[in-house]
Amino acid sequence: MGKMPIRKVLIAAAIAMAAPAFAQQAAPVGDAKEARKKIAMCEGCHGIAGYRTAYPDVYHVPKLGGQSAVYLASALNAYKAGQRQHPSMRGIAASLSDKDIADLAAYYAGAHK
Numbered sequence: 001m002g003k004m005p006i007r008k009v010l011i012a013a014a015i016a017m018a019a020p021a022f023a024q025q026a027a028p029v030g031d032a033k034e035a036r037k038k039i040a041m042c043e044g045c046h047g048i049a050g051y052r053t054a055y056p057d058v059y060h061v062p063k064l065g066g067q068s069a070v071y072l073a074s075a076l077n078a079y080k081a082g083q084r085q086h087p088s089m090r091g092i093a094a095s096l097s098d099k100d101i102a103d104l105a106a107y108y109a110g111a112h113k
């Protein structure tokens, strides 16, 4: 076996060190199975075919299934923090813990509706 050029060794070491830090940031660690107990409060609005709800007026609701877990979690955190203003979502997000948010994000990221 020949010696590896020092530059390659350094690059390999940099990648090895960077990888775990990146993995931690990649997605909130949610448990989609846990979320099944929590989605009842979401499905009334987000689970309707056509993504419309009729109260108080007919309005559209965004489709959650298949969106990235990172996006879903940050949207929920933004409602919770008041950075997003929608009144019903603010009220709901305010009642969710960080773990609820991670679980729900994981669930909807893997769901198809």
Ligand code: HEC
Residues within 6 Å of the ligand: 038, 039, 041, 042, 043, 044, 045, 046, 053, 060, 061, 062, 063, 064, 072, 073, 075, 076, 084, 085, 086, 088, 089, 092, 104
């Ligand atoms: C009363 C109806 C209602 C309920 C119940 C509800 N949502 Fe929503 N949700 C909405 C509406 C309407 C919007 C769009 C709000 C806006 O324009 O900011 C929304 C937006 C969102 C968004 C942002 C989506 C995007 O594409 O930006 C997420 C994420 C979300 N809801 C998750 C949930 C979760 C998780 C639950 C259950 C814990 C839930 N919602 C319960 C009506 C509801």
